[in-house]
Amino acid sequence: MNRSLKNFVAFTLLLSALTVTAEPAPSMIVRISKGDDAKSIALQLANLQKYRTQIAVQDLAGKLWYSEYVEREDGFAQKLDLSALPDGAYICFVKNRAGEYTRSFSLRGTALVFFENGSKCNSGAAVFVHTGKERPAMARIAAVSDAIRLQLNNLMKSDVLIQLHVPGVGVAFQEQVSGENGYAKMIRLGGMDTGNYLLYLKIGNTMLMQHLELTKEGVQMGALEHLDQASQDGADDMAGTK
Structure with a gap:
């Protein structure tokens, strides 16, 4: 193998290695669903990459009714009891430096309904x-x-x-x-x-x-x-x- 061909092969291998290492990290995975109780939310998070992650519920007047931070974790699961919240529309959001997820829902009487x-x-x-x-x-x-x-x-x-x-x-x-x-x-x-x-x-x-x-x-x-x-x-x- 001549010197030029060796250099080309080496450059190709280096480029391949750089391409592999440059792949983006997996996106944050968020699943928000109804909980077992009538006015509750089941929250499941994955691929948090140990970033500081905020979980919050905000009403349409901008008031935060629930806020929690998860740190140094890759996954997290929790049930949010919303029975004390008044009737109305709300925004549940999860965000960290890698991304943000938002889901809207409404509380009325004994029902929680997602948009x-x-x-x-x-x-x-x-x-x-x-x-x-x-x-x-x-x-x-x-x-x-x-x-x-x-x-x-x-x-x-x-x-x-x-x-x-x-x-x-x-x-x-x-x-x-x-x-x-x-x-x-x-x-x-x-x-x-x-x-x-x-x-x-x-x-x-x-x-x-x-x-x-x-x-x-x-x-x-x-x-x-x-x-x-x-x-x-x-x-x-x-x-x-x-």
Whole structure:
């Protein structure tokens, strides 16, 4: 084997070794589900990489009802008893330096109901919202550079609550709309810290939670969660018959 070929083989082996060692660490694994008790959450975490990890439950006013830090652990499991919390919508989040996971849920009576997970929402796509009126409302949420463009149509004078949440911090923006058929707003995130945000909409009987990430390049759209109040009424009835 000549010298040039030996050098090429050595370089190829070195490049292969560097490629292997440069593989990213496994992502944090989070599983949040209903606990054995009616108003409890079962939490299972893995691949924490021993990072300091916060577990918290926050209401839509920004108040932390539960917060705990896990340190120097790769995995963790716990049941969260939420029976003392008042009725309302909440955000459960888990975050460390490697990532963040958020799940929304609602408490009402004896029932705990998770928001339904939807697929990643395409920027500007129409979302039809059942409000209890004769026609559904329509919401469009679009990422425009470092801002969120929100358009609501066919509200038929339904009451609307709009909030921008920062998990672990609180409410960064809030506005209430009443007696209108349409609404439009550009919510600007420029100058805010990069990271995860949640855009919450309550339109009539339906709640939407749009996951967002603010990066140096701008706002990125994530999954859209939703919960119809009627479905929670059904869950409450079932819980009451046990």
